[in-house]
Amino acid sequence: MYRPLDVDTIIDYVREHPMAAEHVNTDGEFESVEVGDGNLNLVFKVFDRTSERSLLLKQALPYVRAAGEDWPLSPERAAFEARALEIEHRYAPGLVPEPYWFDEVLMLNAMENLGDHKVIRFPMMEAKRYRDLGATIGDFLARTLYATSDFALDAADKREIMQGFFNVELCRITEDLVFTEPYLPDAPRNRWNPRIDDDVADFQADDQLKAEAAKLKYRFMNFGQALIHGDLHTGSIMANDHDVRVIDPEFAFFGPMGFDVGAFVGNLFLSAASHEIHSRDPDRRLDYRRYLLGEARAAWTTFEDGFRGRLAEVSSPSWGSRAFQDDFMHSVLQDTAGFAGCKMLRRIVGFAHVADLDSIEDLDERARAERIAIRIGRELVSSHARIASFDDVLRIAGDALEVSHG
Amino acid sequence: MYRPLDVDTIIDYVREHPMAAEHVNTDGEFESVEVGDGNLNLVFKVFDRTSERSLLLKQALPYVRAAGEDWPLSPERAAFEARALEIEHRYAPGLVPEPYWFDEVLMLNAMENLGDHKVIRFPMMEAKRYRDLGATIGDFLARTLYATSDFALDAADKREIMQGFFNVELCRITEDLVFTEPYLPDAPRNRWNPRIDDDVADFQADDQLKAEAAKLKYRFMNFGQALIHGDLHTGSIMANDHDVRVIDPEFAFFGPMGFDVGAFVGNLFLSAASHEIHSRDPDRRLDYRRYLLGEARAAWTTFEDGFRGRLAEVSSPSWGSRAFQDDFMHSVLQDTAGFAGCKMLRRIVGFAHVADLDSIEDLDERARAERIAIRIGRELVSSHARIASFDDVLRIAGDALEVSHG
Numbered sequence: 001m002y003r004p005l006d007v008d009t010i011i012d013y014v015r016e017h018p019m020a021a022e023h024v025n026t027d028g029e030f031e032s033v034e035v036g037d038g039n040l041n042l043v044f045k046v047f048d049r050t051s052e053r054s055l056l057l058k059q060a061l062p063y064v065r066a067a068g069e070d071w072p073l074s075p076e077r078a079a080f081e082a083r084a085l086e087i088e089h090r091y092a093p094g095l096v097p098e099p100y101w102f103d104e105v106l107m108l109n110a111m112e113n114l115g116d117h118k119v120i121r122f123p124m125m126e127a128k129r130y131r132d133l134g135a136t137i138g139d140f141l142a143r144t145l146y147a148t149s150d151f152a153l154d155a156a157d158k159r160e161i162m163q164g165f166f167n168v169e170l171c172r173i174t175e176d177l178v179f180t181e182p183y184l185p186d187a188p189r190n191r192w193n194p195r196i197d198d199d200v201a202d203f204q205a206d207d208q209l210k211a212e213a214a215k216l217k218y219r220f221m222n223f224g225q226a227l228i229h230g231d232l233h234t235g236s237i238m239a240n241d242h243d244v245r246v247i248d249p250e251f252a253f254f255g256p257m258g259f260d261v262g263a264f265v266g267n268l269f270l271s272a273a274s275h276e277i278h279s280r281d282p283d284r285r286l287d288y289r290r291y292l293l294g295e296a297r298a299a300w301t302t303f304e305d306g307f308r309g310r311l312a313e314v315s316s317p318s319w320g321s322r323a324f325q326d327d328f329m330h331s332v333l334q335d336t337a338g339f340a341g342c343k344m345l346r347r348i349v350g351f352a353h354v355a356d357l358d359s360i361e362d363l364d365e366r367a368r369a370e371r372i373a374i375r376i377g378r379e380l381v382s383s384h385a386r387i388a389s390f391d392d393v394l395r396i397a398g399d400a401l402e403v404s405h406g
Numbered sequence: 407m408y409r410p411l412d413v414d415t416i417i418d419y420v421r422e423h424p425m426a427a428e429h430v431n432t433d434g435e436f437e438s439v440e441v442g443d444g445n446l447n448l449v450f451k452v453f454d455r456t457s458e459r460s461l462l463l464k465q466a467l468p469y470v471r472a473a474g475e476d477w478p479l480s481p482e483r484a485a486f487e488a489r490a491l492e493i494e495h496r497y498a499p500g501l502v503p504e505p506y507w508f509d510e511v512l513m514l515n516a517m518e519n520l521g522d523h524k525v526i527r528f529p530m531m532e533a534k535r536y537r538d539l540g541a542t543i544g545d546f547l548a549r550t551l552y553a554t555s556d557f558a559l560d561a562a563d564k565r566e567i568m569q570g571f572f573n574v575e576l577c578r579i580t581e582d583l584v585f586t587e588p589y590l591p592d593a594p595r596n597r598w599n600p601r602i603d604d605d606v607a608d609f610q611a612d613d614q615l616k617a618e619a620a621k622l623k624y625r626f627m628n629f630g631q632a633l634i635h636g637d638l639h640t641g642s643i644m645a646n647d648h649d650v651r652v653i654d655p656e657f658a659f660f661g662p663m664g665f666d667v668g669a670f671v672g673n674l675f676l677s678a679a680s681h682e683i684h685s686r687d688p689d690r691r692l693d694y695r696r697y698l699l700g701e702a703r704a705a706w707t708t709f710e711d712g713f714r715g716r717l718a719e720v721s722s723p724s725w726g727s728r729a730f731q732d733d734f735m736h737s738v739l740q741d742t743a744g745f746a747g748c749k750m751l752r753r754i755v756g757f758a759h760v761a762d763l764d765s766i767e768d769l770d771e772r773a774r775a776e777r778i779a780i781r782i783g784r785e786l787v788s789s790h791a792r793i794a795s796f797d798d799v800l801r802i803a804g805d806a807l808e809v810s811h812g
Contacts, residue, residue: 150627155581156574166569168562175561180724211729218724218734221556222631318586318624323617328624 002075002106005059007032010044014055019101019110023055024048040065040073040250045113056097056113059106060250066352074169075107077250082109083164084252087227088140091147095140096246114245117238124234124271125278125356127288134298136244137237137264141299142306145257148227151314165227167253171220174230174251178342179217182349183210189351195367199374200349212381216338224254232263233343233354234271258335264299266340266377267354268292269397270347273373274356276401277365289401293394300336300390304329330388337387337396341380344373375400408481408512411465413438416450420461425507425516429461430454446471446479446656451519462503462519465512466656472758480575481513483656488515489570490658493633494546497553501546502652520651523644530640530677531684531762533694540704542650543643543670547705548712551663554633557720571633573659577626580636580657584748585623588755589616595757601773605780606755618787622744630660638669639749639760640677664741670705672746672783673760674698675803676753679779680762682807683771695807699800706742706796710735736794743793743802747786750779781806 005013011030014020024030028050036043042059060075082102089096098112120130146152148161181187185204192200203209229236230251238245272292279285311325319325347354348370357373360366379396387393411419417436420426430436434456442449448465466481488508495502504518526536552558554567587593591610598606609615635642636657644651678698685691717731725731753760754776763779766772785802793799 150624155578155627159572159574163569163572166565168565172561180722184723207727207729211727211733214724214727214730215733218556218730221561223628224630225628316586317590318620321613321617321620323613324620324624327617327621 002062004042004061005044005057005106005108007034007044010046010057013106014046014057017101017103017110020055023100023110024053025051036065040077054113054115055100055110057108057110059108073173077167077170078102078107078109079104080165080167080170080252081248081250084227084229084249085109085111087148087161088144088229088246088249092140092143092246095136095143095244096249114238115240117240117243117245119235120237120239120244121234121267121271121355125274125359127275127279127284129288129291130239130244131242132298133237133239133244134268134295135302137232137246138299138302138304139306140246141257141260141264141303142310145226145228145260145303146307146310148254149225149257151311151316151319161227162224162254165253167230167251170230170251171253171255175217175221177350177352178346179213179220181351182346183213190349191351191353192349193363193366193370195363196348196370196374199367199371203345203349203374203378206378206382209378209382212338212384213342216335216342216381216384219256219335220259220339223256225257226254227252228255228257228260229263230255230259232260234264234267235354237264256332256335256339258332258337259339261300261303261332261336262339262341263343265296265336265393266343266380268296268299269340269376270344270354270373271356272397272401273369273376274354274360276369276372277360277362278356293397296397297390297394300333300393304333304390307332333390333393334384334387337380337393338384340393341377341382341384344377345381348373348377372400372403375403408468410448410467411450411463411512411514413440413450416452416463419512420452420463423507423509423516426461429506429516430459431457442471446483460519460521461506461516463514463516465514479579483573483576484508484513484515485510486571486573486576486658487654487656490633490635490655491515491517493554493567494550494635494652494655498546498549498652501542501549501650502655520644521646523646523649523651525641526643526645526650527640527673527677527761531680531765533681533685533690535694535697536645536650537648538704539643539645539650540674540701541708543638543652544705544708544710545712546652547663547666547670547709548716551632551634551666551709552713552716554660555631555663557717557722557725567633568630568660571659573636573657576636576657577659577661581623581627583756583758584752585619585626587757588752589619596755597757597759598755599769599772599776601769602754602776602780605773605777609751609755609780609784612784612788615784615788618744618790619748622741622748622787622790625662625741626665626745629662631663632660633658634661634663634666635669636661636665638666640670640673641760643670662738662741662745664738664743665745667706667709667738667742668745668747669749671702671742671799672749672786674702674705675746675782676750676760676779677762678803678807679775679782680760680766682775682778683766683768684762699803702803703796703800706739706799710739710796713738739796739799740790740793743786743799744790746799747783747788747790750783751787754779754783778806778809781809 028048031047044057047054060078063069064071085099100110229249236248272289376397434454437453450463453460466484469475470477491505506516635655642654678695
């Protein structure tokens with residue numbers, strides 16, 4: 001029967017689980033710690049001191065942890081995560097934690113404990129750099145999105161996988177929180193810094209912006225290109241100095257590829273906007289901004305090159321032409337720009353914010369960073385269907401960041 | 407156990423079926439006839455002479471009837487037809503045959519026998535006109551496509567319905583026969599009039615055309631906007647002088663709306679091209695051409711007006727803006743143009759032809775009509791992404807038809 005575990009019961013659970021012996025000494029001396037810092041789940045690390053080995057166990061709760069028990073959410077999302085992690089691990093081994101087992105009663109995923117990796121959002125607030133961050137994410141995206149697209153999968157196989165990803169409840173969270181509520185003046189879950197009231201009122205009155213956001217929402221809901229991660233912000237990436245991993249694919253479903261690329265790129269731009277405050281020294285600020293925009297470019301370039309390289313090997317005559325492939329990559333690029341913009345705006349005006357900005361205690365300073373992010377986000381959403389190259393995306397971000405300090 | 411029925415066993419089947427008594431007198435005096443003229447199924451009409459009532463029973467065969475037993479095809483398609491017919495009947499009652507029951511063992515659908523309705527393709531070869539043909543099809547499309555879209559359905563309900571329409575086998579037929587093989591010089595199922603060898607070679611060498619056809623194929627495979635009929639040519643429409651019905655939704659799945667609108671429009675244009683030969687008298691030819699193009703316009707206009715009228719009532723704030731709705735209708739229009747073109751070309755170069763053209767016995771005359779149709783089809787496919795209004799679609803058809811006789 002489903003029951004939430006705690007730091008004590010998780011140890012008994014591991015001792016008794018038939019799969020655990022492959023990964024730890026189940027007669028060992030265990031220590032456990034609860035490390036969940038996300039919005040939705042319990043996350044335990046269990047260390048076996050006798051073998052120096054460990055496990056990570058992630059259990060879905062039946063409600064949104066960040067909102068409390070009055071926002072119920074089916075723990076079945078752990079099953080979506082299990083299925084997605086298995087597929088990601090198959091096509092991008094080494095870029096996600098290795099999955100060990102899924103417990104469909106407790107709605108719990110056991111997986112590789114990544115050791116000294118940290119969620120990158122927080123160190124990046126202190127201008128931390130990760131080797132090959134953008135390239136690794138671009139590679140992850142090229143591998144997973146290509147492998148689950150019509151270019152790699154037979155239509156019957158794609159449909160069969162798709163049947164495991166009717167992730168309605170979590171898709172609805174995205175539809176509501178990313179695409180709908182930020183554009184509504186009276187959505188009760190919205191919150192924002194009171195210093196940007198005028199900016200928010202202005203963008204919520206922008207009919208052209210709202211129509212473009214609606215188009216992107218419709219595309220999110222209808223364009224089942226590939227199995228996307230669905231939540232690929234910098235809180236879903238862990239890294240140490242030599243290794244980058246993508247975690248938390250519980251929002252996975254068949255959607256538009258650009259949603260994943262855009263989530264990553266948009267979060268780098270949010271970080272860059274926040275460094276207008278975090279990095280007081282102008283040289284260091286400019287330097288880190290260049291790093292972030294460079295990683296955004298590396299992500300796109302590696303994704304595009306990787307995807308094109310795979311497309312070049314495709315056997316179906318339909319997808320073989322250069323004109324088709326160019327048009328395809330161009331449409332993913334435009335989606336990337338639009339979704340990046342949506343993902344930025346929702347972090348400033350919607351329910352779920354990012355620590356990059358919310359950690360800025362002075363509200364006027366925070367507003368200065370937020371206005372830059374709003375400007376980038378609005379421009380990306382409004383003009384996404386006119387984007388011709390990734391340089392256009394970087395120019396939009398660069399221009400808004402330049403204005404801030406001249 | 408599944409077994410194909412015949413004109414005798416179908417009578418025993420009806421006598422014994424518990425649902426039949428609602429529709430005929432099961433103690434009555436029965437006559438039956440097999441009327442299947444399609445490519446895939448057995449179709450029986452069973453008349454009860456004592457009550458003057460009747461039934462139509464359509465049984466799926468385990469192979470493609472037109473190709474013989476060496477092209478196997480799962481009779482499960484009857485289940486897709488049953489589910490689609492039930493939904494079409496719910497949202498467009500009176501525009502489809504009333505479904506009576508579905509037999510999942512025999513893969514047989516029992517439904518209203520339409521009486522003196524005829525499949526419209528054949529009378530149209532003799533310049534037959536049907537009252538409100540285009541408007542009725544436009545109304546059918548507005549009703550069914552709206553009702554199964556995200557504008558009318560909650561995301562969870564849409565996903566649930568979608569699970570009944572993983573129609574992989576019949577989608578693959580469309581992918582292969584409509585979007586792939588006509589563009590390949592060496593596809594073994596292709597056939598065409600030897601008098602148009604040069605025209606076919608020319609279009610199969612047109613890289614821009616092939617790239618646009620590939621984009622439309624990709625959109626067909628990935629853009630699950632609504633439950634589409636999937637095969638809405640003039641062989642899937644029956645009518646008499648006062649009533650029009652859509653039949654045969656076994657290709658139904660969640661796809662792009664424009665595929666249905668385009669199938670109908672493209673088949674009207676095929677008819678118009680064929681009348682360059684069928685109608686020898688210039689005045690009558692011009693007159694019928696005007697009728698056909700007028701019905702194409704009526705289909706689009708009624709569809710668009712009906713869809714916009716429903717969108718105006720929608721409660722979600724995302725879909726309420728005029729700019730979103732205009733963009734949405736514009737994208738369906740461009741899809742309509744592109745898919746209409748694909749549906750025309752495949753009927754001249756692919757496996758399945760249309761009687762409108764194939765009935766022209768003189769191969770040189772047939773080639774003249776086919777060249778007009780190829781010209782319309784190529785222009786629609788190549789330029790679909792630049793179509794601004796339905797007038798553009800009609801102009802493309804009209805220009806190609808004018809050239810023929812000046």
